[in-house]
Amino acid sequence: MVSFETFLPTNNPVQRKNSGTMGYDVPEGVDIRGRYDPEFSKILTRDALQFVADLQREFRNHIKYAMECRREAKMRYNNGGLPGFDPATKYIREGEWVCAPVPAAVADRRVEITGPVERKMVINALNSGAKVFMADFEDALSPSWENLMRGHVNLRDAVNRTITFHDQARNKVYKLNDQTAKLFVRPRGWHLPEAHIFIDGEPATGCLVDFGLYFFHSYANFRKAQGQGFGPFFYLPKMEHSREARIWNNVFDRAEKWAGIEKGSIRATVLIETLPAVFQMNEILYELRDHSVGLNCGRWDYIFSYVKTFQGHPDRLLPDRVQVGMGQHFMRSYSDLLIHTCHKRGVHAMGGMAAQIPIRDDPAANEAALELVRKDKLREVKAGHDGTWAAHPGLIPACMEVFTNNMANAPNQIHSMKRQDASVLIEEDLLQSPRGVRTMEGLRLNTRVGIQYLAAWLTGAGSVPLYNLMEDAATAEISRVQNWQWLKYGVELDGDGLGVKVNLDLFGRVVEEEMARIEREVGKEKFKKGIYKEACKLFTRQCTAPILDDFLTLDAYNNIVMYHPIGSSRL
Ligand SMILES: CC(=O)SCCNC(=O)CCNC(=O)[C@H](O)C(C)(C)COP(=O)(O)OP(=O)(O)OC[C@H]1O[C@@H](n2cnc3c(N)ncnc32)[C@H](O)[C@@H]1OP(=O)(O)O
Numbered sequence: 001m002v003s004f005e006t007f008l009p010t011n012n013p014v015q016r017k018n019s020g021t022m023g024y025d026v027p028e029g030v031d032i033r034g035r036y037d038p039e040f041s042k043i044l045t046r047d048a049l050q051f052v053a054d055l056q057r058e059f060r061n062h063i064k065y066a067m068e069c070r071r072e073a074k075m076r077y078n079n080g081g082l083p084g085f086d087p088a089t090k091y092i093r094e095g096e097w098v099c100a101p102v103p104a105a106v107a108d109r110r111v112e113i114t115g116p117v118e119r120k121m122v123i124n125a126l127n128s129g130a131k132v133f134m135a136d137f138e139d140a141l142s143p144s145w146e147n148l149m150r151g152h153v154n155l156r157d158a159v160n161r162t163i164t165f166h167d168q169a170r171n172k173v174y175k176l177n178d179q180t181a182k183l184f185v186r187p188r189g190w191h192l193p194e195a196h197i198f199i200d201g202e203p204a205t206g207c208l209v210d211f212g213l214y215f216f217h218s219y220a221n222f223r224k225a226q227g228q229g230f231g232p233f234f235y236l237p238k239m240e241h242s243r244e245a246r247i248w249n250n251v252f253d254r255a256e257k258w259a260g261i262e263k264g265s266i267r268a269t270v271l272i273e274t275l276p277a278v279f280q281m282n283e284i285l286y287e288l289r290d291h292s293v294g295l296n297c298g299r300w301d302y303i304f305s306y307v308k309t310f311q312g313h314p315d316r317l318l319p320d321r322v323q324v325g326m327g328q329h330f331m332r333s334y335s336d337l338l339i340h341t342c343h344k345r346g347v348h349a350m351g352g353m354a355a356q357i358p359i360r361d362d363p364a365a366n367e368a369a370l371e372l373v374r375k376d377k378l379r380e381v382k383a384g385h386d387g388t389w390a391a392h393p394g395l396i397p398a399c400m401e402v403f404t405n406n407m408a409n410a411p412n413q414i415h416s417m418k419r420q421d422a423s424v425l426i427e428e429d430l431l432q433s434p435r436g437v438r439t440m441e442g443l444r445l446n447t448r449v450g451i452q453y454l455a456a457w458l459t460g461a462g463s464v465p466l467y468n469l470m471e472d473a474a475t476a477e478i479s480r481v482q483n484w485q486w487l488k489y490g491v492e493l494d495g496d497g498l499g500v501k502v503n504l505d506l507f508g509r510v511v512e513e514e515m516a517r518i519e520r521e522v523g524k525e526k527f528k529k530g531i532y533k534e535a536c537k538l539f540t541r542q543c544t545a546p547i548l549d550d551f552l553t554l555d556a557y558n559n560i561v562m563y564h565p566i567g568s569s570r571l
Pocket residue numbers: 113114115116120121122124125136139140300301353357358390391392393463464465469470471472474475
């Protein structure tokens with residue numbers, strides 16, 4: 001359940017009064033402010049917390065420096081600068097080096113299912129027939145204390161193969177099949193704090209908590225049961241520069257040393273999902289060369305990042321969100337260069353997520369959605385991608401069929417699709433403004449999707465079906481920043497041919513009308529019980545802020561932080 005207790009600064013007396021270890025057995029300097037639960041205490045053991053605290057102490061200054069560099073880069077872009085290849089690392093881009101060989105356990109990644117670390121979904125995803133399941137603490141998860149801690153319990157039980165779930169309403173018991181997908185875990189991005197765990201008086205870094213707790217509890221069993229001596233496996237999100245990949249590499253080295261396992265055991269796929277990172281793909285792989293299993297086209301965050309990076313460039317506005325597909329030159333160039341780069345370095349080039357999901361009550365619409373997914377996957381496999389993402393188990397057979405039929409019985413295309421032709425792609429290709437028009441319907445759709453997504457996120461759901469598409473933090477971000485940018489530059493909705501310009505008055509009317517539409521669509525009862533009004537306030541504030549917030553979820557996070565006074569939670 002959501003709490004609108006605000007995230008209080010550390011020197012606030014109320015917070016200090018409420019702070020405490022909540023009954024958890026914590027090491028020196030660690031303070032747990034989330035609810036006590038006997039199940040959570042088996043995750044938040046003294047030794048596990050010591051491991052997380054050691055990571056935090058060793059890497060916090062590196063992380064702070066990396067975030068400072070992000071701010072400096074943002075200032076450069078806001079002053080008219082463009083992201084591009086770094087002349088100082090030309091030797092890495094042009095050097096003849098390769099990453100460590102791909103472990104046999106993950107050679108075949110044709111179809112990967114993704115989903116939040118929710119218990120039933122974890123079982124369904126592992127049983128789905130996909131080659132890999134990416135368990136998500138990031139775009140698909142609202143990072144409430146309950147979601148995070150339950151997520152860790154679920155992952156531990158999944159790796160131990162003891163996970164079960166009883167759906168009381170349907171009297172159905174879920175358990176793992178003999179054959180399951182290989183587990184990858186995606187921790188949060190570097191920018192997100194974990195406000196329920198304080199280390200030396202500061203909130204812990206969210207991704208070090210996610211990584212640390214999972215690694216601590218699961219590395220040994222994972223390596224025995226899943227990794228054939230390798231692992232655990234990770235996806236790393238939202239990086240902007242290779243210096244951030246270097247921190248992850250050092251975290252992995254540190255964890256391997258602590259566990260007494262061989263260097264290069266841990267493997268990770270980095271999502272290339274920010275515009276600055278597309279110019280750093282070689283450098284990112286180079287930093288992680290002992291720990292890499294490739295890169296992935298995180299297309300939704302990438303579009304979000306394009307808008308964010310060019311927030312100060314009125315000549316690079318996006319058309320309606322629905323028009324920014326992989327067919328746009330800058331998106332195709334990004335995918336092609338990623339494939340070329342990965343295959344040159346001997347690792348997987350993973351495709352991304354088509355947003356369509358099955359439509360249960362309309363067979364014709366369902367077939368049309370499936371056809372769009374098939375088309376997207378065919379483009380990916382023919383371009384040379386080694387695998388792709390599916391958001392829903394119902395899409396796996398179609399995705400699998402397309403990849404299997406087009407990969408000539410090989411587990412991947414690393415050695416057969418070098419895409420030498422993509423080596424000529426230059427900065428202009430990667431930055432080219434997308435073509436298309438802006439419409440009132442685009443503004444309206446952004447608004448009703450953004451509000452409904454936030455209303456779900458604030459009440460614990462990080463991925464939701466809206467208008468027959470999967471929406472998560474990345475897709476919602478596009479809606480937010482696009483509205484912000486159109487408002488800032490008072491753009492003309494040129495696709496409507498009426499000369500209407502976006503301004504605060506128009507946006508205010510759109511918000512009002514879309515709220516009325518949401519109420520009609522979800523029904524009065526659900527609307528009243530939900531927190532659409534609070535979500536609307538937050539979304540509107542974000543879209544109209546004088547300075548664009550870096551992340552929607554960073555601002556919204558303050559609303560799901562829930563501190564518990566000492567002792568009250570042991571009932
Ligand atoms: C931009 C990016 O970062 S993409 C990656 C992050 N995003 C994601 O991972 C989104 C993952 N997908 C989802 O969360 C869901 O599929 C949604 C929210 C889009 C749709 O959810 P729903 O409408 O509830 O799905 P639906 O009702 O059709 O589910 C049917 C069954 O499939 C299961 N299911 C649906 N999606 C998934 C999934 N991704 N993993 C595992 N099981 C799933 C449901 O649990 C349900 O199981 P049941 O029949 O045993 O009860």
